[in-house]
Amino acid sequence: MRLVLVGPPGAGKGTQAQFLAAHYSIPHISTGDIFRANLKAGTPLGVQAQSFMDRGELVADSVTNEMVKDRLTHDDVANGFLLDGFPRNVAQAEVLRAILAEKATPLTAVLELSIDDAEIIGRLSSRRTCKDCFQPSVGVDKCPLCGGDVYQREDDKAEVIARRLEVYAEQTAPIISFYRNEGLLITVSATGKVEEITEHAISALSRVS
Numbered sequence: 001m002r003l004v005l006v007g008p009p010g011a012g013k014g015t016q017a018q019f020l021a022a023h024y025s026i027p028h029i030s031t032g033d034i035f036r037a038n039l040k041a042g043t044p045l046g047v048q049a050q051s052f053m054d055r056g057e058l059v060a061d062s063v064t065n066e067m068v069k070d071r072l073t074h075d076d077v078a079n080g081f082l083l084d085g086f087p088r089n090v091a092q093a094e095v096l097r098a099i100l101a102e103k104a105t106p107l108t109a110v111l112e113l114s115i116d117d118a119e120i121i122g123r124l125s126s127r128r129t130c131k132d133c134f135q136p137s138v139g140v141d142k143c144p145l146c147g148g149d150v151y152q153r154e155d156d157k158a159e160v161i162a163r164r165l166e167v168y169a170e171q172t173a174p175i176i177s178f179y180r181n182e183g184l185l186i187t188v189s190a191t192g193k194v195e196e197i198t199e200h201a202i203s204a205l206s207r208v209s
């Protein structure tokens with residue numbers, strides 16, 4: 001299973017990604033998590049990404065594409081992968097298609113989590129993120145996955161949320177038509193219980209893989 005997960009910030013990509021990656025035994029590759037891990041470790045990549053992330057803007061394609069290209073050379077992707085947060089614009093989608101074409105391992109499907117703006121704003125402003133494993137969750141004091149401390153991401157503050165939604169509408173939403181044209185798009189509603197959304201996704205994916 002070679003899967004891309006797409007949806008606006010707050011659609012629950014990170015949460016669904018955990019369950020889907022476990023279900024298909026594939027690595028969950030989140031570009032946001034990789035950037036946050038680099039930021040935490042103080043690497044040059046993290047330093048480079050920080051100002052973009054804090055403002056809700058996309059990190060430069062050249063930087064992001066190289067990072068993903070490198071990640072897709074690791075052994076653990078032999079069985080497939082779940083990409084979360086990449087691609088985030090059409091140029092990145094084209095680069096991904098070229099990387100995978102070269103290895104003759106095209107995408108299996110692109111899963112879109114759909115949700116409306118009002119719901120998103122409510123979710124993001126009460127979202128907290130684990131300092132250790134970056135798992136997002138709503139209304140918690142400790143990380144439900146690893147027990148780590150949680151914090152509010154700079155880009156989950158109200159001012160930045162609005163900009164992230166704009167960036168999504170302008171730059172990321174066009175990849176939905178791109179993938180629809182490629183015949184890869186599957187859309188699942190991202191409202192309702194977490195387990196139900198996972199079930200809907202798995203049953204929709206079972207029809208294409």
Ligand code: ADP
Nearest residue numbers: 009031032052053056057058059064085086088
């Ligand atoms: P979200 O909750 O919005 O899905 P992510 O954790 O995926 O957030 O990403 C956080 C930030 O990391 C983005 O706002 C952006 O600055 C940067 N980022 C993540 N993925 C990409 C990407 N594919 N291209 C450019 N920037 C990215």
Ligand code: ZN
Nearest residue numbers: 130133143146
């Ligand atoms: Zn954690």
